[in-house]
Amino acid sequence: GAVVSQHPSWVICKSGTSVKIECRSLDFQATTMFWYRQFPKQSLMLMATSNEGSKATYEQGVEKDKFLINHASLTLSTLTVTSAHPEDSSFYICSARAGGHITGELFFGEGSRLTVL
Amino acid sequence: AQSVTQLDSQVPVFEEAPVELRCNYSSSVSVYLFWYVQYPNQGLQLLLKYLSGSTLVKGINGFEAEFNKSQTSFHLRKPSVHISDTAEYFCAVSTYNTDKLIFGTGTRLQVFP
Numbered sequence: 001g002a003v004v005s006q007h008p009s010w011v012i013c014k015s016g017t018s019v020k021i022e023c024r025s026l027d028f029q030a031t032t033m034f035w036y037r038q039f040p041k042q043s044l045m046l047m048a049t050s051n052e053g054s055k056a057t058y059e060q061g062v063e064k065d066k067f068l069i070n071h072a073s074l075t076l077s078t079l080t081v082t083s084a085h086p087e088d089s090s091f092y093i094c095s096a097r098a099g100g101h102i103t104g105e106l107f108f109g110e111g112s113r114l115t116v117l
Numbered sequence: 118a119q120s121v122t123q124l125d126s127q128v129p130v131f132e133e134a135p136v137e138l139r140c141n142y143s144s145s146v147s148v149y150l151f152w153y154v155q156y157p158n159q160g161l162q163l164l165l166k167y168l169s170g171s172t173l174v175k176g177i178n179g180f181e182a183e184f185n186k187s188q189t190s191f192h193l194r195k196p197s198v199h200i201s202d203t204a205e206y207f208c209a210v211s212t213y214n215t216d217k218l219i220f221g222t223g224t225r226l227q228v229f230p
Contacts, residue, residue: 034218041223042222043220043221044207044220046217046218046219049217095218106218107163108153108162109160111158113158
């Protein structure tokens with residue numbers, strides 16, 4: 001099956017710094033990628049839809065200036081958490097839809113755990 | 118708008134026993150339904166999906182699910198669980214005109230020896 005990879009898997013940073021998380025589709029091109037946030041023992045909450053070559057579409061309540069998303073190529077989307085604070089600590093997961101695959105099927109990355117001290 | 122309800126937050130079961138994880142959805146249009154499994158500190162892995170056709174769907178690791186339109190349910194079942202099935206299971210829904218997946222709150226399956 002298709003493979004989606006995230007980097008880094010773990011990141012610890014100081015409050016006030018910015019952190020970038022990468023999401024790559026390794027063996028297919030993804031015009032659309034999705035970013036989710038998962039709190040401990042909770043479900044995945046969709047943050048935004050990342051579209052290659054255009055601006056991301058954010059879900060209601062998600063701060064665009066806080067969570068910067070860039071989808072510069074068909075295989076890479078990045079999520080930058082700007083001026084991170086402890087409440088931004090979470091598990092961030094990306095997913096990508098492969099062209100030619102059955103509609104609705106998404107492939108997920110392994111997730112990136114962010115801890116802000 | 119679509120929504121997904123997983124009634125059981127935790128399901129404890131002994132090894133080799135059968136298990137059913139419940140999922141109900143709400144939607145005004147036709148849906149696609151999915152079950153994903155998440156092992157600790159990992160992303161999600163697709164177990165099975167219902168897009169159309171036969172309402173009984175078989176997935177990986179011996180899991181199956183049945184789409185019941187009248188009851189708006191998509192319960193996940195396995196006739197005999199293993200210790201390795203211990204994980205978080207998420208039911209999700211999407212529609213034909215959107216790429217978005219809406220997830221349920223998850224069910225923690227704990228298999229005991």
